[in-house]
Amino acid sequence: MTATHTTHHPQSAKRPWAEGLTVFAAVMLMIAGVLDIFRGIMGIAEDDVFVTTRDYVFAYDLTGWGWIHLILGAVAVLVSMGLFQASLWARVAGVTIAGFIIIANFLSLPYSPVWSIVMIAFSGFIIWALCVVRQDSSGEFDHS
Secondary structure (H helix, E strand, O other): OOOOOOOOOOOOOHHHHHHHHHHHHHHHHHHHHHHHHHHHHHHHOOOOOOOOOOOOOOOOOHHHHHHHHHHHHHHHHHHHHHHOOOOHHHHHHHHHHHHHHHHHHHHOOOOOHHHHHHHHHHHHHHHHHHHOEEEOOOOOEEEO
């Protein structure tokens, strides 16, 4: 009798964790994008939700802030769709757009302080989730 041995490589526990982080980042970026779209629409409509602050260094018209947030939100939603397919370009674009969302929310702190801080933290989690997942030589994503 001959025994045949098949080499079985157990799936690393790191791979599901990495895939989970990518999906987490995709969902979070999509939510952040949709919320930024709504914030942009409120700014364009010059809703009374926003606080007006005098003597602010980055004082832009509320409509201008609205357009900035609307565009960032739309791009974030599009990039999040690419993240669901674990594309490398989407990971790079996700980190970039989340960074821009952080900057835009920092600059618009006086208009909506609590919400800006929440969105900064939200985007920080997105950047973290996208940066801890690495692609190995076979093209698979790995968390280490």
